[in-house]
Amino acid sequence: MNSATSFVLPDLVSHCAYQHIYHRDGDVVAQESVDWLDSSCPDLSPKQRKALRGLKAGELTAYCYHTAPTDRLRVISDFMNYLFHLDNISDGMMTRDTEVLSDVVMNALWFNKVYRPTETAGKVQPSEELNAGKLARDFWARAIPGAGPGTQARFKETFELFFEAVNIQTKQRDTGCIPDLESYIALRRDTSGCKLCWALIEYGLDIDLPDFVAEHPIIMALNQSTNDLVTWSNDIFSYNVEQSRGDTHNMIAILIQNYDHTLQNAIDYVGELCRLTIDAFQRDRKSLPSWGPEIDDMVRRYVQGLEAWIVGSLHWSFMTERYFGKFGAEVKKNRFVALLPLRA
Numbered sequence: 462m463n464s465a466t467s468f469v470l471p472d473l474v475s476h477c478a479y480q481h482i483y484h485r486d487g488d489v490v491a492q493e494s495v496d497w498l499d500s501s502c503p504d505l506s507p508k509q510r511k512a513l514r515g516l517k518a519g520e521l522t523a524y525c526y527h528t529a530p531t532d533r534l535r536v537i538s539d540f541m542n543y544l545f546h547l548d549n550i551s552d553g554m555m556t557r558d559t560e561v562l563s564d565v566v567m568n569a570l571w572f573n574k575v576y577r578p579t580e581t582a583g584k585v586q587p588s589e590e591l592n593a594g595k596l597a598r599d600f601w602a603r604a605i606p607g608a609g610p611g612t613q614a615r616f617k618e619t620f621e622l623f624f625e626a627v628n629i630q631t632k633q634r635d636t637g638c639i640p641d642l643e644s645y646i647a648l649r650r651d652t653s654g655c656k657l658c659w660a661l662i663e664y665g666l667d668i669d670l671p672d673f674v675a676e677h678p679i680i681m682a683l684n685q686s687t688n689d690l691v692t693w694s695n696d697i698f699s700y701n702v703e704q705s706r707g708d709t710h711n712m713i714a715i716l717i718q719n720y721d722h723t724l725q726n727a728i729d730y731v732g733e734l735c736r737l738t739i740d741a742f743q744r745d746r747k748s749l750p751s752w753g754p755e756i757d758d759m760v761r762r763y764v765q766g767l768e769a770w771i772v773g774s775l776h777w778s779f780m781t782e783r784y785f786g787k788f789g790a791e792v793k794k795n796r797f798v799a800l801l802p803l804r805a
Contacts, residue, residue: 465724470796471732473694477739479772484523486531491519494538498546501596509549515782518542524773525658526766529665533607537661539600544654547593551627552708559631560584562593563624569597570617573605609669612660619656626651630710639709639718646689652710653695655688655770662766668759671752679749680760686742687767691774694735697728698784705801724800739771 484490495518499510522538529537547566551559564586568579576594578586590598605613626648633640640648650656663670674680696712703711709718716727746764751757778784779793792798 465800467797467799468725468728470697470792470798471729471735472796473732473735473739474775474793476736477772477775479768481524481772481776482527482769483520484527484529484531484534486534487520487523487527490531490535490538491517491523494519494522494535494542497539498542498596501599502546502592504592512549512783513542513546516542516545517777517781518545520780521773521777524777525770526662526665527769527773528762528766530667533665533667536600536604536607537665540604540657540661543596543600544657546596548654550593551631559624559628561587562591563621563628565591565594566597567617567621567624569594570601570620573598573602604664607667608664611669611672611675612663615663615675616657616660619651619660622651623654623657634710639715641719642712642715645710645712645715649692649696649710649712650685650688653688653692655691656684658770659684659687659767662763662770666759666762666766668763670759670763671756674752674756674760677750679745680763682745683742683764683767686738686745687770690735690738690742690771693731693738694775694778697731697735698778700728701798701801702784704803706804742767742771 495514495516499505499513505513518541519538522534522541526534526537547562551562564579564584568576568586569590576590576598578588578590580586604616608616629648630652632638670680693712700711700713704714709715712731713724713727716722716730717724722730749760749764752760779789781789785792785798
């Protein structure tokens with residue numbers, strides 16, 4: 462049994478030497494975007510609305526897509542707010558509920574102009590569209606004119622993978638199953654939603670990578686290293702809040718419960734994995750092949766977009782109130798975290 466009352470965060474910010482840049486219109490767009498989601502969700506409680514504002518998803522977008530035109534930044538920011546919203550509403554859902562949610566959202570991506578409920582394999586979609594579908598249709602209809610066919614296909618494909626993984630996570634939660642580390646890592650790469658965000662790097666840059674480039678082993682390795690860094694560091698930063706509510710979909714919790722790590726050992730172990738992913742990213746970007754000047758320029762900018770996600774997500778984790786409340790700047794400085802009590 463773990464009797465720790467606090468832990469010390471690894472110094473990932475110092476290990477990441479990339480420059481973090483904020484979009485010139487980031488604050489304005491962030492405000493517009495959070496207002497959009499707030500006004501579009503009439504059922505949110507006052508507590509949820511306060512958390513939405515404290516999340517600062519638009520600020521994360523401004524770090525990670527700092528070269529995007531302002532109008533595209535707004536679309537991406539709306540999606541980022543929406544993705545966190547999906548994560549929040551899927552928490553606590555039973556398996557059947559997540560299946561309904563995924564069907565409605567994917568319907569909006571495939572039929573972006575009007576809701577067309579479908580029936581497949583005995584599953585009938587609701588006659589009236591859920592709010593999650595309306596929100597998806599809203600931002601996706603605005604994204605389509607500027608998104609190339611490859612980008613659109615990658616976005617829809619990875620959204621399906623996201624929902625499949627969330628469904629597995631929900632089943633595990635329903636049954637009390639805590640997976641082994643390897644299974645968890647494979648699942649987490651999809652529940653993170655990062656693959657969706659990588660497609661939006663292309664949208665923000667107004668590029669459309671050819672499939673043979675997007676599917677090249679080095680590009681896929683760079684994508685995975687970035688996904689792992691963002692995801693595993695998030696498991697560290699979010700652990701305190703998640704353990705307080707009994708959530709075990711976290712690498713730290715798995716190392717403690719399945720592998721007999723102490724809390725600090727688990728934090729240090731995952732921190733070292735994060736450092737290794739940054740090193741792997743830097744190594745792999747030096748091994749990129751050449752596809753000719755035009756494609757090489759697209760790839761260079763795309764990889765810079767991944768880099769912006771690595772450094773931007775690390776700094777944002779101490780800006781948002783999602784993990785450390787109002788004390789993010791203090792935690793960033795001293796890296797000390799006192800464990801929250803379990804919620805009744």
